[in-house]
Amino acid sequence: xxxxxxxxxxxxxxxxxxxxxxxxxxxxxxxxxxxxxxxxxxxxxxxxxxxxxxxxxxxxxxxxxxxxxxxxxxxxxxxxxxxxxxxxxxxxxxxxxxxxxxxxxxxxxxxxxxxxxxxxxxxxxxxxxxxxxxxxxxxxxxxxxxxxxxxxxxxxxxxxxxxxxxxxxxxxxxxxxxxxxxxxxxxxxxxxxxxxxxxxxxxxxxxxxxxxxxxxxxxxxxxxxxxxxxxxxxxxxxxxxxxxxxxxxxxxxxxxxxxxxxxxxxxxxxxxxxxxxxxxxxxxxxxxxxxxxxxxxxxxxxxxxxxxxxxxxxxxxxxxxxxxxxxxxxxxxxxxxxxxxxxxxxxxxxxxxxxxxxxxxxxxxxxxxxxxxxxxxxxxxxxxxxxxxxxxxxxxxxxxxxxxxxxxxxxxxxxxxxxxxxxxxxxxxxxxxxxxxxxxxxxxxxxxxxxxxxxxxxxxxxxxxxxxxxxxxxxxxxxxxxxxxxxxxxxxxxxxxxxxxxxxxxxxxxxxxxxxxxxxxxxxxxxxxxxxxxxxxxxxxxxxxxxxxxxxxxxxxxxxxxxxxxxxxxxxxxxxxxxxxxxxxxxxxxxxxxxxxxxxxxxxxxxxxxxxxxxxxxxxxxxxxxxxxxxxxxxxxxxxxxxxxxxxxxxxxxxxxxxxxxxxxxxxxxxxxxxxxxxxxxxxxxxxxxxxxxxxxxxxxxxxxxxxxxxxxxxxxxxxxxxxxxxxxxxxxxxxxxxxxxxxxxxxxxxxxxxxxxxxxx
Amino acid sequence: xxxxxxxxxxxxxxxxxxxxxxxxxxxxxxxxxxxxxxxxxxxxxxxxxxxxxxxxxxxxxxxxxxxxxxxxxxxxxxxxxxxxxxxxxxxxxxxxxxxxxxxxxxxxxxxxxxxxxxxxxxxxxxxxxxxxxxxxxxxxxxxxxxxxxxxxxxxxx
Numbered sequence: 036x037x038x039x040x041x042x043x044x045x046x047x048x049x050x051x052x053x054x055x056x057x058x059x060x061x062x063x064x065x066x067x068x069x070x071x072x073x074x075x076x077x078x079x080x081x082x083x084x085x086x087x088x089x090x091x092x093x094x095x096x097x098x099x100x101x102x103x104x105x106x107x108x109x110x111x112x113x114x115x116x117x118x119x120x121x122x123x124x125x126x127x128x129x130x131x132x133x134x135x136x137x138x139x140x141x142x143x144x145x146x147x148x149x150x151x152x153x154x155x156x157x158x159x160x161x162x163x164x165x166x167x168x169x170x171x172x173x174x175x176x177x178x179x180x181x182x183x184x185x186x187x188x189x190x191x192x193x194x195x196x197x198x199x200x201x202x203x204x205x206x207x208x209x210x211x212x213x214x215x216x217x218x219x220x221x222x223x224x225x226x227x228x229x230x231x232x233x234x235x236x237x238x239x240x241x242x243x244x245x246x247x248x249x250x251x252x253x254x255x256x257x258x259x260x261x262x263x264x265x266x267x268x269x270x271x272x273x274x275x276x277x278x279x280x281x282x283x284x285x286x287x288x289x290x291x292x293x294x295x296x297x298x299x300x301x302x303x304x305x306x307x308x309x310x311x312x313x314x315x316x317x318x319x320x321x322x323x324x325x326x327x328x329x330x331x332x333x334x335x336x337x338x339x340x341x342x343x344x345x346x347x348x349x350x351x352x353x354x355x356x357x358x359x360x361x362x363x364x365x366x367x368x369x370x371x372x373x374x375x376x377x378x379x380x381x382x383x384x385x386x387x388x389x390x391x392x393x394x395x396x397x398x399x400x401x402x403x404x405x406x407x408x409x410x411x412x413x414x415x416x417x418x419x420x421x422x423x424x425x426x427x428x429x430x431x432x433x434x435x436x437x438x439x440x441x442x443x444x445x446x447x448x449x450x451x452x453x454x455x456x457x458x459x460x461x462x463x464x465x466x467x468x469x470x471x472x473x474x475x476x477x478x479x480x481x482x483x484x485x486x487x488x489x490x491x492x493x494x495x496x497x498x499x500x501x502x503x504x505x506x507x508x509x510x511x512x513x514x515x516x517x518x519x520x521x522x523x524x525x526x527x528x529x530x531x532x533x534x535x536x537x538x539x540x541x542x543x544x545x546x547x548x549x550x551x552x553x554x555x556x557x558x559x560x561x562x563x564x565x566x567x568x569x570x571x572x573x574x575x576x577x578x579x580x581x582x583x584x585x586x587x588x589x590x591x592x593x594x595x596x597x598x599x600x601x602x603x604x605x606x607x608x609x610x611x612x613x614x615x616x617x618x619x620x621x622x623x624x625x626x627x628x629x630x631x632x633x634x635x636x637x638x639x640x641x642x643x644x645x646x647x648x649x650x651x652x653x654x655x656x657x658x659x660x661x662x663x664x665x666x667x668x669x670x671x672x673x674x675x676x677x678x679x680x681x682x683x684x685x686x687x688x689x690x691x692x693x694x695x696x697x698x699x700x701x702x703x704x705x706x707x708x709x710x711x712x713x714x715x716x717x718x719x720x721x722x723x724x725x726x727x728x729x730x731x732x733x734x735x736x737x738x739x740x741x742x743x744x745x746x747x748x749x750x751x752x753x754x755x756x757x758x759x760x761x762x763x764x765x766x767x768x769x770x771x772x773x774x775x776x777x778x779x780x781x782x783x784x785x786x787x788x789x790x791x792x793x794x795x796x797x
Numbered sequence: 798x799x800x801x802x803x804x805x806x807x808x809x810x811x812x813x814x815x816x817x818x819x820x821x822x823x824x825x826x827x828x829x830x831x832x833x834x835x836x837x838x839x840x841x842x843x844x845x846x847x848x849x850x851x852x853x854x855x856x857x858x859x860x861x862x863x864x865x866x867x868x869x870x871x872x873x874x875x876x877x878x879x880x881x882x883x884x885x886x887x888x889x890x891x892x893x894x895x896x897x898x899x900x901x902x903x904x905x906x907x908x909x910x911x912x913x914x915x916x917x918x919x920x921x922x923x924x925x926x927x928x929x930x931x932x933x934x935x936x937x938x939x940x941x942x943x944x945x946x947x948x949x950x951x952x953x954x
Contacts, residue, residue: 047892054900055888055907057835057875064834221935223839223847224901273837273901274935306840509899509936684895688937692898695938718844718933726939727926 041522042746045684049514049529050271059271062227062243063303070229071100071141073292073302074148075285076155077312078130078137081381081711082164082177085129085137089156093140096154098147101295104138108291113257115281115387116482119188119348121180122384124257124287130159131179132346132381133711134312136284141292141300166711168320168343168378179346179379188344189352189377193359193639195431198326201335201370205326207410213323213399214777215760217343217706218316218699220388221723224273225304226313228286230293236260238290240267245275245508246546247536253282258290265290269536272508276696277387278313279508280548281349310716314386315706317354318343321399331413331421335370338362338399342385342392344377349386351377353482356640358392361757362400363432363641364648365473366422371431373639381711387548389696393474393757398778401470401761405768414458415765416449419471424650426739433634433642438749440676440737441471441650447735448652448674457656458769465658465669468765472758476649476678476741476749478551481640486627487555488542491520491563493571493620495613497591497605499524499531501563504544505556506536510752511685512552516560518681519745523564524571525588542623550750553681554646557745559624566622571605574612574620578603647741649749651675653694653762655730659770664786666702666767668730673759675734678741678749686751690734693755699724701760705779804868808833809877817864824848824859826867827874835875835904839933846932849905850874856912858931875904878911887911890949891942898936906932910946914953920946 053059090102105127112120126135138155142148165171165179171186179186202208228242238260244250247267255262272279285302292300304313319342326335340358344351359373390397408415424430426439448469449455457467478485489503501520507513513533521528534541544556572583575593579586579601587596593608595601612620634642654672659665673690680686703722707714715721740747764775773788801816808831815830827836827850836859839847843861850859851873878885884892887910897903906929913920913928920928925946934942 045895047895048897048900050900051892051895051897052884052888054897054903055884055891056879057833057904059900060834061837061901063838064828066829066832066834222899222901223845223933223935224837224899225839271900274899276935306842306845509901511898684941688895688898688941691938691940692936693938696935717842718840719842723933723935724939725930725933726942727930729939732938732940 039522041518041528042681043679045682046514048511049517061224061273062229062241062270065229065241065270067299070299070301071143071292071296072145072148073139073141073289073300074152075136075288076138076152078133078135078159080130080159080161081133082162083130083159084162085126085157086160087158088138090138092154092156093151096147096151098143099140099151100298101141101292102138102151102155103291103295109259111257111259113253113282114348115350117256119352122347124284132383134383135346139288139292141296164381164711166380166382166708168341168380171378171380172376179381183379186379187376188348188379189355191355191359191375191639193373193432193641196370198335198337198370198372202326204334206329207407208324208326209403209407209410210324211403211406211776213321213402215319215395215398216778217318218388218704219310219706219721220276220278220313222274222276222278225306225309226279226283226285227303228289229299229301230289231299232293232297236264238265238293240265240290241270242267242286243270243272243279245272245279245506245548247506247538248504248543249546250282251538254287254290257282257287267538269506272506275508275547276389277548280387280546281314307716310721311713314349314388315345315383316388317351317385317392319395321395323399323403325403325407327407327411329411331411331418333366333368333422336368337372340375342375342377344379345382345384346379347384349384351385354385354392356481358396360432360434360640360643361393361473362396364430364434365400365424365471367424369431382708389693389753390757391549391753393472394700394760397470397472397757398760401758402764402776405468405765415469416445416454420445434648436648437743438647438678438739438741439650440739443739444650444652444674444676444737445471447737448654448672451733451735452654452672454654464661464770465656466766466769467654467656468762468769469652469654470758470761470765471650471652472754473648473650474550474754474757475645476550477554477646478549479643479645480629480631481637481643484545484627485551485555486625487544487559489556489559489563489624490542491567491622493567493605493609493612495609497609499526501531501560502534502541503556503560504536504541505552506544506547508547510689511682512547512556514685515553515681516556519557519560520564523561523568526591542625550753553748553750554744555626557748558626561745562624563622566624567620570620570622571608574608575603578607578611646743647749649676649754651754651758653758655762655766657763657766657770659767659785661771661789664782664789666780666785668698668763670731672733672735673755674737675751675754676737676739677751678744679738679747680736681746681748683736686736687734689751690755691732694732694759695724695729697756697759698763700778701763702779703781802865804865806867806869807871809873819863819865821864822860823852823862823864823867826864827859833874833876837901837904839901846909847902847905849908849932851908851912856909875908878907886952887914887949890952891945894941894945894948896937896941896945902932902934906934906942910949914950918950918953920950
């Protein structure tokens with residue numbers, strides 16, 4: 036069934052026209068006449084004991100309706116997963132980073148709320164703080180969390196085969212250390228939440244979350260209330276990239292203030308708060324050791340990682356596990372060792388950020404591959420082809436690979452990029468670099484769940500309604516899910532009405548992350564649509580007195596095959612089901628897989644249960660200005676194996692956006708900390724690429740149809756930024772012989788390295 | 798409490814008579830006092846361009862303009878672009894070329910594009926990149942936005 040009329044076709048987002056008109060509603064656009072504005076008092080000290088909080092001046096300020104502190108909240112710790120719980124909604128005994136929530140107010144307007152915050156007297160006793168993970172692990176270092184020895188939130192250790200034996204067989208052994216910096220998600224829309232509380236304690240929320248169903252569960256847990264009393268609807272979400280997955284303290288505070296005041300409360304992050312209090316990409320220090328044979332075969336590889344957790348867990352324990360999985364899964368290597376430590380420091384908490392530990396692993400690994408290629412005098416693409424994963428294999432770390440387009444991506448990228456000619460052209464200060472990657476293309480059941488649900492209904496008038504839990508944060512899931520449903524039902528996609536991400540009406544979906552929506556929600560949607568189609572045909576077969584096998588759908592009618600007039604319309608079918616049968620047509624689809632195998636280790640994620648892995652190749656051409664160290668990316672090719680592109684234009688959009696975010700991480704994005712304080716919490720000083728900075732980007736869609744994916748599709752969202760940085764850094768090396776091992780590759784670093792190199796020559 | 802000032806301004810062709818505090822920004826006036834929420838606030842510091850509107854024909858970050866400065870001015874917001882039910886050619890081009898993902902930067906991006914093409918109907922790639930530099934987008938990587946600007950230029954010819 037490869038002849039599709041809707042799946043595989045490029046089309047704009049279903050709501051693109053509305054977005055172009057500015058008429059779609061985001062959280063901040065929602066207005067209640069009697070809404071109060073909420074503001075949060077945050078710690079200005081990185082590590083301190085709370086001695087006293089005096090709210091009397093604040094609560095007496097005209098226009099202030101509520102002031103809450105830890106005294107007013109259930110002291111239930113929370114995190115992205117209950118077993119990692121280490122954060123209270125409001126700090127009780129101590130604060131652990133600059134930005135930690137101490138109190139919250141609700142007032143009649145923003146000005147009053149801000150004034151009230153200033154009037155809250157907090158007495159803090161400053162404690163010695165620790166900002167570097169290696170310092171934090173030393174005996175005698177200040178403890179961020181009581182009882183957490185050496186500030187180590189998680190240790191993981193995995194060995195496959197024997198690296199000791201493997202290194203013995205190596206012709207060449209290479210050992211290098213790399214580091215990556217903190218990055219900020221920077222969605223153009225900041226966090227925003229509106230909550231109301233009815234007299235019967237029913238809470239309604241409008242919030243820009245990537246995971247409303249999970250949010251509801253987390254909130255219920257943290258507030259000690261019944262999840263059934265929490266109703267979450269999503270307005271449009273202005274980008275997430277992982278920043279909008281967690282339960283935010285501000286969301287819980289919004290609910291508590293609404294409860295206390297009986298009025299709607301709105302809490303919106305300023306851009307400053309967005310930079311200084313939301314999650315960041317975990318900074319890492321990685322030491323890698325590779326052993327290879329002269330023909331390029333990797334016989335053993337080892338990674339030792341220290342990951343900076345920041346003050347609280349969020350997704351840290353899973354991010355470091357992903358750092359292991361993605362390092363270990365890429366390439367056919369029998370002997371692998373990974374040792375990781377996730378360490379608390381008194382800084383912003385690391386969280387989920389596009390790639391989830393993979394960009395950090397890929398950066399180090401792909402730079403190692405480049406260095407190995409140089410030492411072996413081997414083409415870097417050839418080296419990767421030599422070790423590339425192939426379809427239908429199980430890796431040494433027990434990961435099942437089904438469809439795999441790694442080799443195709445390497446070859447196709449090379450062809451379109453003109454790798455051979457560019458590499459050999461040797462223009463002064465110009466160079467090319469390549470990198471490869473893997474990631475999950477369907478989330479994973481590593482945390483215990485990977486669920487997505489959908490319901491598809493035919494209304495009494497024959498119109499179709501799809502209800503899916505999955506959240507569209509701009510990546511286009513709403514569009515491709517309706518494309519899939521429309522393809523199965525044989526209707527135009529715009530005729531399928533869609534409700535998503537509403538906890539009262541849509542089946543739950545775990546959330547939009549892990550590149551899981553196309554696969555998981557797509558599977559649920561296709562099952563629901565197939566189920567509905569079957570019901571429609573059965574109803575039609577009765578009405579037409581024909582067998583189901585002899586029927587087909589066309590133009591919102593069901594025809595007996597081969598006839599032009601033996602037909603019954605969707606409207607007639609819908610009406611018959613509702614009014615005669617009194618059983619409206621409705622089908623449910625659900626996915627929650629794959630089953631975890633016996634090899635699965637929930638700590639290291641060995642045997643990582645992803646439904647399907649994806650692969651890709653990035654190639655970059657750069658030009659370095661030796662007088663300033665500035666890097667211009669001239670061209671960029673990103674070939675990604677996504678099984679089948681449900682909507683090529685939208686898939687390209689993800690790849691292009693991911694590439695630009697990745698170039699930012701490679702060259703200029705850097706959350707700069709000094710004693711725990713972020714020095715550049717604004718768009719002026721935290722450099723993101725503007726339209727002027729982008730290279731020529733060519734996204735290539737590699738389509739080895741996946742046997743399990745809906746219509747053969749796999750995910751793309753997070754994958755798109757995983758391999759960008761090493762391609763750029765490898766290109767810089769080819770251009771000027773400078774190997775950057777510490778991101779970002781800023782002009783200063785390159786300039787100083789060039790000067791040093793020149794100095795050595797003299 | 799500071800005195801409020803009375804201002805008259807035209808927004809999307811309609812006259813508004815409002816009392817505003819001296820520190821009220823045009824962005825907040827448009828979004829809250831008039832109720833046109835198409836204009837977005839991404840930073841409120843003049844860095845991201847999400848709040849871009851045309852004030853007396855000039856591209857401005859409305860978060861950096863004081864409402865009191867707009868007494869007697871004519872402002873066009875994203876809501877003022879479409880012609881009845883039809884999309885403005887710039888809007889059409891953005892839709893067609895896949896230049897819209899989450900849509901949050903879109904109104905600002907479209908307003909700046911309109912201003913560019915009003916000023917320079919045949920912009921080069923360099924012209925486009927220079928003009929739109931003040932509008933940040935985190936979703937698209939800008940690639941299809943450039944395609945859309947080129948398409949819009951074609952449509953407007």
